[in-house]
Amino acid sequence: MTPLRNCAKDPDVKPRADNGPRRGFLKTAGALGGGLVLGFFVPVKPARAVTDVATVFQPNAFLRVGSDGTVTVIVGLAEMGQGILTGIAQLVAEELEADWSKVRVELAPTDPAYKNPVFGFQGTGGSFSTRGHWEPMRRAGATAREMLISAAAPTWKVDPASCRAEQGRVVHPSGRQASYGELAAKAATLPVPVDARLKDPKDFRIIGKALKQLDSPEKIRGAAKFGIDVRLPGMLVCLVARPAVVGSKLVSFDAAKAKQIPGVRHVVPINSGVAVVADGFWAAKLGRDALQVTWDEATGAHLSSAGIRAALVDLTAKPGIAARNDGDVDSANAKSVVEAIYEVPYLAHACMEPMNCTAVLKSDGAEVWAPTESPGLDRDVLAKVAGVDPARLTLHTTLMGCGFGRRFARDFSIDAVEVAKAVAAPVQVIYSREDDMKGQYYRPAAAAMLRAGLGDAGRPVSLLARTACSSILRAAGWPLKNGIDGVAVDGLKEWPYDTGNVRVEWAPYENGIVVWWWRSEGPSQNVYFAESFIDELAYAAGRDPFEYRRALLTHSPRLRGVLEAAADKSDWRKPLPTGRARGIAACECFGSFVAQVAEVSVSAGRPRIHRVVCAVDCGQIVNPEAIKRQIEGGVIFGLSAALYGNISLKDGRVEQGNFDDYRVLRMEEAPPVDVHILASSDKPGGVGEIGTPPTAPAVCNAIFALTGKRVRKLPIAALEGTA
Amino acid sequence: MTAAALLVKNRQPTDAEIDRAMSPVLCRCGAYGRIRAAIHDAAAQLRQGS
Numbered sequence: 001m002t003p004l005r006n007c008a009k010d011p012d013v014k015p016r017a018d019n020g021p022r023r024g025f026l027k028t029a030g031a032l033g034g035g036l037v038l039g040f041f042v043p044v045k046p047a048r049a050v051t052d053v054a055t056v057f058q059p060n061a062f063l064r065v066g067s068d069g070t071v072t073v074i075v076g077l078a079e080m081g082q083g084i085l086t087g088i089a090q091l092v093a094e095e096l097e098a099d100w101s102k103v104r105v106e107l108a109p110t111d112p113a114y115k116n117p118v119f120g121f122q123g124t125g126g127s128f129s130t131r132g133h134w135e136p137m138r139r140a141g142a143t144a145r146e147m148l149i150s151a152a153a154p155t156w157k158v159d160p161a162s163c164r165a166e167q168g169r170v171v172h173p174s175g176r177q178a179s180y181g182e183l184a185a186k187a188a189t190l191p192v193p194v195d196a197r198l199k200d201p202k203d204f205r206i207i208g209k210a211l212k213q214l215d216s217p218e219k220i221r222g223a224a225k226f227g228i229d230v231r232l233p234g235m236l237v238c239l240v241a242r243p244a245v246v247g248s249k250l251v252s253f254d255a256a257k258a259k260q261i262p263g264v265r266h267v268v269p270i271n272s273g274v275a276v277v278a279d280g281f282w283a284a285k286l287g288r289d290a291l292q293v294t295w296d297e298a299t300g301a302h303l304s305s306a307g308i309r310a311a312l313v314d315l316t317a318k319p320g321i322a323a324r325n326d327g328d329v330d331s332a333n334a335k336s337v338v339e340a341i342y343e344v345p346y347l348a349h350a351c352m353e354p355m356n357c358t359a360v361l362k363s364d365g366a367e368v369w370a371p372t373e374s375p376g377l378d379r380d381v382l383a384k385v386a387g388v389d390p391a392r393l394t395l396h397t398t399l400m401g402c403g404f405g406r407r408f409a410r411d412f413s414i415d416a417v418e419v420a421k422a423v424a425a426p427v428q429v430i431y432s433r434e435d436d437m438k439g440q441y442y443r444p445a446a447a448a449m450l451r452a453g454l455g456d457a458g459r460p461v462s463l464l465a466r467t468a469c470s471s472i473l474r475a476a477g478w479p480l481k482n483g484i485d486g487v488a489v490d491g492l493k494e495w496p497y498d499t500g501n502v503r504v505e506w507a508p509y510e511n512g513i514v515v516w517w518w519r520s521e522g523p524s525q526n527v528y529f530a531e532s533f534i535d536e537l538a539y540a541a542g543r544d545p546f547e548y549r550r551a552l553l554t555h556s557p558r559l560r561g562v563l564e565a566a567a568d569k570s571d572w573r574k575p576l577p578t579g580r581a582r583g584i585a586a587c588e589c590f591g592s593f594v595a596q597v598a599e600v601s602v603s604a605g606r607p608r609i610h611r612v613v614c615a616v617d618c619g620q621i622v623n624p625e626a627i628k629r630q631i632e633g634g635v636i637f638g639l640s641a642a643l644y645g646n647i648s649l650k651d652g653r654v655e656q657g658n659f660d661d662y663r664v665l666r667m668e669e670a671p672p673v674d675v676h677i678l679a680s681s682d683k684p685g686g687v688g689e690i691g692t693p694p695t696a697p698a699v700c701n702a703i704f705a706l707t708g709k710r711v712r713k714l715p716i717a718a719l720e721g722t723a
Numbered sequence: 724m725t726a727a728a729l730l731v732k733n734r735q736p737t738d739a740e741i742d743r744a745m746s747p748v749l750c751r752c753g754a755y756g757r758i759r760a761a762i763h764d765a766a767a768q769l770r771q772g773s
Contacts, residue, residue: 081752350751352749352751402751402752629752629754632753632754632756632757633752633753633754634753635753636753636755637751637753659749664749664751665753665755666746666747666749667742667745667746667748667750667755667758667759668739668742668743668746670753670756672756673756
């Protein structure tokens with residue numbers, strides 16, 4: 001396949017000189033080298049002259065049809081292993097009636113044309129990629145299809161309505177036909193229709209198919225270029241000494257010993273710390289090790305996990321800010337009250353590819369290669385750091401080895417641009433594993449108090465749920481709505497069970513530690529709280545945890561549907577051998593519905609997960625295998641966090657640094673994950689994150705069923721007394 | 724490479740043998756089940772080829 005053009009092979013590619021007005025919706029189609037270029041037309045000059053038909057090069061469009069019939073789909077989303085390149089290509093190819101064997105994908109440049117319609121900038125997160133692009137990408141394909149038909153019909157002197165497109169060709173009942181490659185040049189000269197018809201889903205032949213990932217062959221061969229693979233002539237490598245104690249500021253540094261290390265070229269202070277710039281990674285690392293730095297260590301040195309936990313739990317005893325208030329929880333007539341407090345720690349993303357970014361400043365602008373999830377927000381910030389007009393900063397989004405939300409931050413890209421400017425050379429900034437893991441951007445630690453009043457037959461008549469945690473939106477500099485961070489209560493606010501009186505509150509807590517989006521965001525902790533608590537209520541009511549939930553889901557048929565499917569597929573009612581038990585959990589999140597049953601045993605205080613059954617209703621299906629992979633991965637990700645995940649602090653210092661003390665699941669611990677996707681005609685929901693939230697509560701509920709011990713604090717392995 | 728080293732020594736590894744060999748290899752995608760299946764596939768192909 002065509003190599004993914006995520007990194008310019010030619011480092012001399014000039015930043016675009018003319019960025020002019022940057023958007024316009026389907027105003028025109030540009031003819032280039034005989035090909036049809038279609039999409040959100042952006043009047044910019046291509047980065048290099050187009051002289052060769054076979055390498056038609058025009059960014060800022062969603063698809064390109066070459067004169068050889070190749071269809072290139074240009075994807076403005078971050079590919080971090082979730083398979084979105086293929087998913088988007090399926091949307092375009094379906095409506096285009098493309099020959100799938102001729103479909104290629106390419107990573108888009110940074111341009112407002114590629115903004116996600118849901119959140120209004122070019123970025124990948126919140127499981128919004130398929131949701132946001134489901135219709136626009138299909139429409140881009142349909143528009144091109146109509147133009148290709150319009151190119152063919154007049155030459156045959158027939159009505160376009162009598163022609164149809166199939167498998168990369170336009171055909172007429174008379175037997176005449178022409179390939180897209182033959183028609184591309186003519187199609188490019190035609191007006192762009194504004195109302196191209198979308199296909200009836202019953203006619204889909206590419207959407208819904210388990211097609212293989214288009215980028216897999218390159219990745220298997222090791223040919224795909226990730227951010228950390230970027231190499232520029234004369235490129236230096238930089239590590240940054242950053243403060244170990246949260247919130248510390250640089251007081252002074254002595255570079256003498258660092259500069260004695262062979263290969264170390266520069267030692268420069270930057271905003272985040274002290275940059276050591278060398279010929280390669282190892283020299284930079286040795287240089288940084290030798291660097292002597294004094295930090296003020298003033299503000300955060302008192303922080304410890306015990307103190308943070310106590311502060312969060314204290315906050316759950318006081319009224320917070322109401323995010324939901326149905327009825328009146330205080331006046332509900334309860335026969336008994338159940339109350340529980342749950343706690344979760346900070347978590348690191350632990351991406352396999354460490355944070356990195358490569359930057360070079362030139363006389364007429366800047367060029368940056370970043371494995372970033374938010375290029376649409378990065379560019380203006382990086383341009384300001386570089387001191388150039390944003391139009392003169394070219395930002396390449398590279399392939400990335402994991403993201404999980406960590407790459408939505410721009411600490412690493414700001415460092416790269418700052419250092420490249422300071423040393424006037426191409427620079428690749430790399431955070432070592434330890435730099436990244438100790439460098440904050442954590443899933444918030446949180447505590448939650450849930451109190452329910454139970455009425456007849458143990459049914460809940462009231463719920464007060466109060467969660468205390470730091471604000472991700474605040475950390476990102478985004479506004480809070482009515483004083484509420486929606487992420488902090490996401491997954492709790494949606495309490496789906498028939499209860500009558502529901503009040504959900506958020507108690508803000510800030511201590512200087514930067515919290516961040518982490519795969520599955522608010523639901524990563526809130527679904528653990530809610531689904532553990534509903535389980536506690538079921539036992540308080542003397543009911544089966546599955547039946548109890550199901551009876552209370554009269555207002556959410558889709559959630560009830562996945563709950564029933566998970567119970568069914570896991571043989572919920574059939575007894576297990578002695579020493580094993582099942583736990584169940586379900587939630588609505590990211591526009592999808594998911595339920596899981598975990599089968600668990602406990603030996604010498606250590607839980608072992610034997611099987612996870614997952615039922616998913618994510619609306620219409622684009623690629624069932626991609627969905628299964630995401631759910632499987634999300635479950636394993638959730639198990640790692642539930643069993644081991646813990647970023648702890650002592651005297652303001654993060655105690656973990658690598659996979660030896662921040663454990664993730666290993667092969668022998670990973671259970672089979674059976675994924676069952678329910679048929680649905682609803683709009684597609686997200687799938688990248690939904691596998692994670694139900695996993696911890698399903699496992700903890702199974703542990704309770706087996707041992708009678710309720711796990712109210714994660715990670716599980718840190719708990720004592722689990723027999 | 725770890726899997727290739729295993730298959731050089733063992734053309735018909737069990738799940739447990741694969742798990743033992745692959746235990747030091749961390750996967751953050753959570754693709755362990757698929758990796759195990761791929762090793763079985765590769766082993767079968769090697770057996771047929773030899």
